[in-house]
Amino acid sequence: MIDLYTANTPNGQKASIMLEEVGLPYQLFPIDIAKGEQHTASFRAINPNGKIPAIVDREVEGGQRVFESGAILIYLAEKTGKLLPTQGRDRSEVLAWTFWQVGGLGPMIGQWGHFSHAAPEKIPYAINRYLDESVRLLNVLNQHLTDREFIADNYSIADIANYTWAAGGLNFIRSSDADKVENLAALERWVKLVSDRPAVQKGLAILK
Ligand SMILES: N[C@@H](CCC(=O)N[C@@H](CS)C(=O)NCC(=O)O)C(=O)O
Known part of the structure; x- marks a missing residue:
């Protein structure tokens, strides 16, 4: 059994989608980040960084904690032998696009959301900087997907990592800057393809 500590956010959704995709039994422990539950001592023992998602693998003696969505x-791919090739070119591609999301697409859209919607002071330079970089990254992914079905040879953890941020980011940016995310047909096609997967729908539904 896996204990899953998460919330309904793009990073949080990756973990529940992955657990549904690989079919491991898990127990959900919702963390209300608006109430600050990620800062409790008991949660920080699982993730010292105080952010969701995190898991504890109870099948490992003493419990194995894992934090950071990537x-x-x-961890779950290697535990089950699913959605991450064990070697070769395709493994490198899957890891490269997974790290690309964790270090780029997610933080850029997240910072744009913060400066445009949450910051007490509107700083045009910051808003434009993060919007332009988010849009640039969405175009990089769109271009990559023009001649392929999934991010790597087959559906993988790279698709899960990028899907929650690309789908959420497109909607979020469209709500105020629709002109910036026109002409991303390959990305839209792939978002629909991933959205249609039953495990993705279950992984999202369980957090609502
Ligand atoms: N690099 C981390 C980022 C995790 C993250 O930023 N989680 C957000 C929700 S999407 C969170 O816990 N926010 C609450 C907080 O910052 O206090 C990962 O990929 O897991």
Whole structure:
């Protein structure tokens, strides 16, 4: 059994989607980040960084904690032998696009959301900087997907990592800057393809 500590956010959704995809039994422990539950001592024992998602693998003696969404995807893929090739060119591609999301697409859209919607002071330079970089990254992914079905040869953790941020980011940016995310047909096609997967729908539904 896996204990899953998460919330209904793009990073949080990756973990529940992954658990549904690989078919491991898990128990959900919702963390209300608006109430600050990620800062409690008991949660920080699982993730010292105080952020969701995190898991504890109860099948490992003493419990194995894993935090950081990318690390969780890799851990569960390696535990089950699913969605991450064990070697070769395709493994490198899957890891490269997974890290690309964790270090780029997610933080850029997240910072744009913060400066445009949450910051007490509107700083045009910051808003434009993060919007332009988010849009640039969405175009990079769109271009990559023009001649392929999934991000790597087959559906993988790279698709899960990027899907929650690309789908959420497109909607979020469209709500105020629709002109910036026109002409991303390959990305839209792939978002629909991933959205249609039953495990993705279950992984999202369980957090609502
Ligand atoms: N690099 C981390 C980022 C995790 C993250 O930023 N989680 C957000 C929700 S999407 C969170 O816990 N926010 C609450 C907070 O910052 O206090 C990962 O990929 O897991």
